[in-house]
Amino acid sequence: MSGPAMFSRYEFMIAWRYLRARRSEGGVSVMTWISLIGIALGVMALIATLAVRAGFRAEFVDTVLGANAHSTVYMVPQRIENDLTDEVYVVAGRIQDYDGMAQKVADLPGVTRAAAVVRGQVMASAHDKSNVAEVYGIGKADLEAMPRIVDPATLRGDVAQFGPGIAIGAGIARELSVSVGDKIRLIAPEGARTAFGTTPRVNSYEIGFIFNSGRYDVDRTRIYMPLDEAQSYFNREGVADEIEVFVDDPEQVADWTLPLLRTVGEGAQVWTWRDASSSFLAALDMEDDVMFVILSVLVLIASMNITSGLVMLVKNKGRDIGILRTMGLTEGAVLRVFFLCGAFTGVLGTIIGVILGVMLALNVESIMAGLNALTDGGAWQPEVRGIYRLPAELRAWDIFRAVGLSLTLSFIVTIFPARRAARMNPVEALRYE
Structure with missing residues (x-):
């Protein structure tokens, strides 16, 4: 029992x-x-x-993903030797056929979008106040595809004004005490080329809209400008600095590094958002x-x-x-x-x-x-x-x-x-x- x-x-x-x-x-x-x-x-x-x-x-x-590319393709600087003077010049890498390259990258499986970008650093000033900023020259359609930048719940102004005007971060607007419709001066050290050398370029731009990306460092330093205007402003006519790449699975962005390198060819480098934030x-x-x-x-x-x-x-x-x-x-x-x-x-x-x-x-x-x-x-x-x-x-x-x-x-x-x-x-x- x-x-x-x-x-x-x-x-x-x-x-x-x-x-x-x-x-x-x-x-x-x-x-x-x-x-x-x-x-x-x-x-x-x-x-x-x-x-x-x-x-x-x-x-x-x-x-990070809402205001930045998942991967960035850029060309490494080139070393040019002068046979007459034995001097070595380092020329920054530029992308010549950026539209064709962006299209080839966008055709890769898993890549949702690719955009050519021109980047440069400037001094932004208004109302006797100034702030160091980083300018991103980008197409309007590519900017509108960035959810954190064009979020209707946080931006001030109208995205449609990007073109006649520029877009600045909320941190810059706060430090310069400017608002939508105001003008700010951008001073670039690499400006107009003259017979006496390169002089700083000073241009004034109207603020089309102010964005709030949710990241303090982005809002405090970033300015968006139309691609063609950025090319003219930074002396990048006909070239781009990098190709921003967006994929359907950002967490596995490393899987696209080798395909991107093969597509772009010799001299290319890839920098992912994980590389930037790895530590x-x-x-x-x-x-x-x-x-x-x-x-x-x-x-x-x-x-x-x-x-x-x-x-x-x-x-x-x-x-x-x-x-x-x-x-x-x-x-x-x-x-x-x-x-x-x-x-x-x-x-x-x-x-x-x-x-x-x-x-x-x-x-x-x-x-x-x-x-x-x-x-x-x-x-x-x-x-x-x-x-x-x-x-x-x-x-x-x-x-x-x-x-x-x-x-x-x-x-x-x-x-x-x-x-x-x-x-x-x-x-x-x-x-x-």
């Missing part, structure tokens, strides 16, 4: 009665509450932290792992309180254990009863922690807004973080990791005091009763 099944109903009943300690055994009840609260807070912190880290990375990547992305990944380990230790410390509570419970219930063993309960049944006592605490604390963690993650932006208001913007500084807000992104995998970690630790630390209770000699337990 087989014995009762494992984790039978009566085992759950006994475990639940032991958790509901009487007033005389208030120490056990207090330890149970401390364990439960500690696990709940640990799981809450773990879920909220993982959500914030995931949201920060997603926002960072979105701002920052690696730091984020390392920080995610470190934060998970640190918060896991906090959950472990909270779980250890379950051991303390169960040790006290086993000591208080020594007489009950002896009686149950003499009535026929096996060691396994006693072990499962006290295992369930600890498991109840771990499961309930984990459930509460998940609820609190999800609620905290969903309200991170409101909380940060309140902290910024209290600290006059000191809680989140865009010039330091690079982005303007701190979003949270709840991912099922992160919640699963937090729940799995909490339950695993809770179950493991429960086994040792439960085994002590199961191995208790019933004769010794009842000797002095």
Whole structure:
């Protein structure tokens, strides 16, 4: 005849009665509450932290991809030797047939768009204020395909005015105290060529619209200008500096590096958005792992309180254990009863922690807004973080990791005091009763 099944109903009943300690055994009840609260807070912190880290990375990547090319193709500088003077000149790499090259690149499988770009640095000034800026000469259709630059929710002005006017970042507009319709002066060191050498070129341009890309460094330094105007302004007539490439899977942008090099030919170089942000992305990944380990230790410390509570419970219930063993309960049944006592605490604390963690993650932006208001913007500084807000992104995998970690630790630390209770000699337990 087989014995009762494992984790039978009566085992759950006994475990639940032991958790509901009487007033005389208030120490056990207090330890149970401390364990439960500690696990709940640990799981809450773990879920909220993982959500914030995931949201920060997603926002960072979105701002990078929304305002920059996924890959950039450019030509390496050329060294030209003068046989008469033995002097060596370094000539910047230029792309001659940029329209044809952009079309060949755009025809590659997986490439969604390719655009020729002219780049140059200038000094922008207005109202006796000045700021260093980087000018991107680009076609209007290519500019309109950049979601973070032409986002209707954040831009000021009209994209249709790009052509007669230029587009500047919100940071530049703020520092120069200009708005849509105002004019700014751009001073380029490589300007007009004269008999006496190259003189700086100074032109005034009307502001067609002001964009907010979500990245502080882009908004503070970037200006967009029509491609033909940029070619004339920077003495790039008939050439482009680089080809910006956009692919359908930016996360796997490295897969297009070799095809791009083969398509463009000798002397070409490819620079991806991952190359530009590799150190920052690696730091984020390392920080995610470190934060998970640190918060896991906090959950472990909270779980250890379950051991303390169960040790006290086993000591208080020594007489009950002896009686149950003499009535026929096996060691396994006693072990499962006290295992369930600890498991109840771990499961309930984990459930509460998940609820609190999800609620905290969903309200991170409101909380940060309140902290910024209290600290006059000191809680989140865009010039330091690079982005303007701190979003949270709840991912099922992160919640699963937090729940799995909490339950695993809770179950493991429960086994040792439960085994002590199961191995208790019933004769010794009842000797002095």
